[in-house]
Amino acid sequence: MIRLSKRMSKHLRHAPGEVGLTLDPAGWVELDEFARALRVTTDQVLEVVAANDKQRFAVVDGRIRASQGHTVDVALDLPVAEPPPVLFHGTVARFLPDILRDGLRPMRRHDVHLSATVETAVRVGARRGKPVVLEVDAAAMSAAGHEFRLSANGVWLTAAVPPNHLREH
Ligand code: HQG
Numbered sequence: 001m002i003r004l005s006k007r008m009s010k011h012l013r014h015a016p017g018e019v020g021l022t023l024d025p026a027g028w029v030e031l032d033e034f035a036r037a038l039r040v041t042t043d044q045v046l047e048v049v050a051a052n053d054k055q056r057f058a059v060v061d062g063r064i065r066a067s068q069g070h071t072v073d074v075a076l077d078l079p080v081a082e083p084p085p086v087l088f089h090g091t092v093a094r095f096l097p098d099i100l101r102d103g104l105r106p107m108r109r110h111d112v113h114l115s116a117t118v119e120t121a122v123r124v125g126a127r128r129g130k131p132v133v134l135e136v137d138a139a140a141m142s143a144a145g146h147e148f149r150l151s152a153n154g155v156w157l158t159a160a161v162p163p164n165h166l167r168e169h
Contacts (some may be wrong), residue, residue, distance in 0.1 A: 005048045007038060009056060012066035027065040027074035034064055055153040068151040071108045078149040078157070085139035087114040087156050088169065090125030093132050096168075104134070104161035111149075111157035114138075118169065133169040141165050 011034075016023050019037040023029050035042040045064065049057045058067050068076075089104055089112070104112045115121040118133055125131025138148065141161065149157045 001048055001051060004038070004040060004044060005052055005056070008034075008045065008048060009066060009069065011038065012057070012064070013070045014072060016072065023065070023072065023074060025075055026077050027070060027072075028060075028063040029065070031059060031062050031064050058152045067153040068111075068113065068155045068157060070110055074110070076110075076149070076151070078151065080147045081150045083114075083138040083142060083148040083150075083156055084116055085137075087116060087136040087138045088118050088121035089114050089134045089136060089161070089166075090121035090123065090131050091134065092125055092129040094129075096132060099134070100163055100166065103163040103166065104136075106160065111159060112161055114156040114158065114161075116154065116156065121169075135167050135169045136161050137165045137167075 011019050011021060012023070012027065012029070016029070021029055021034065021037050031042050031045065035045045038045070046059065049059050049064070056067055056069070058065055070076075091099065106112050113124070114136055115124060121133045122131045125133060138156075141158070142148065146158055151157060
């Protein structure tokens with residue numbers, strides 16, 4: 001299941017063409033077509049969707065997409081939402097000098113990914129080593145006109161976080 005989940009993330013976020021798929025502009029693809037391209041059954045795909053720890057995939061009207069994390073060009077069409085006053089970002093110490101100088105940048109993805117809880121940020125940072133958690137002053141950013149969007153699986157997305165709105169937790 002984890003292996004299939006990783007393949008699904010890969011082809012819905014980064015490399016649809018590698019298995020002959022084309023995503024629509026919002027990142028959706030027909031479930032049947034997706035299962036066929038991955039050489040699994042739609043039931044196997046749906047099992048991963050239902051069991052996924054982070055609810056990474058959304059299925060609506062017979063189509064599937066990744067809820068966040070894309071590097072291919074998609075417009076998720078999420079509405080702008082008012083964030084909680086403080087959000088968190090998990091990273092590692094080796095990135096800190098650049099982050100504190102340039103702010104958080106989306107790097108290869110579409111948006112900077114922020115978490116509502118410290119626990120989630122710790123998990124995100126731990127993917128790369130000993131986690132370091134940054135606090136984002138989302139209230140001040142919002143007041144300054146920065147837009148935030150909430151993915152279907154609870155990840156807060158924004159284009160960038162300037163260094164003056166960041167501090168170590
Ligand atoms: C860092 C996973 C240098 C940033 C997670 C991060 C998340 C900078 C890395 C989702 C920087 C980018 C996204 C700057 C940011 N200079 N480094 N100015 N600005 N960085 O993977 O947030 O399991 O694109 O700190 O749970 O780690 O895939 O972003 O370390 O929700 O569903 O550059 O991916 O979700 O890495 O993770 P990523 P992320 P999934």
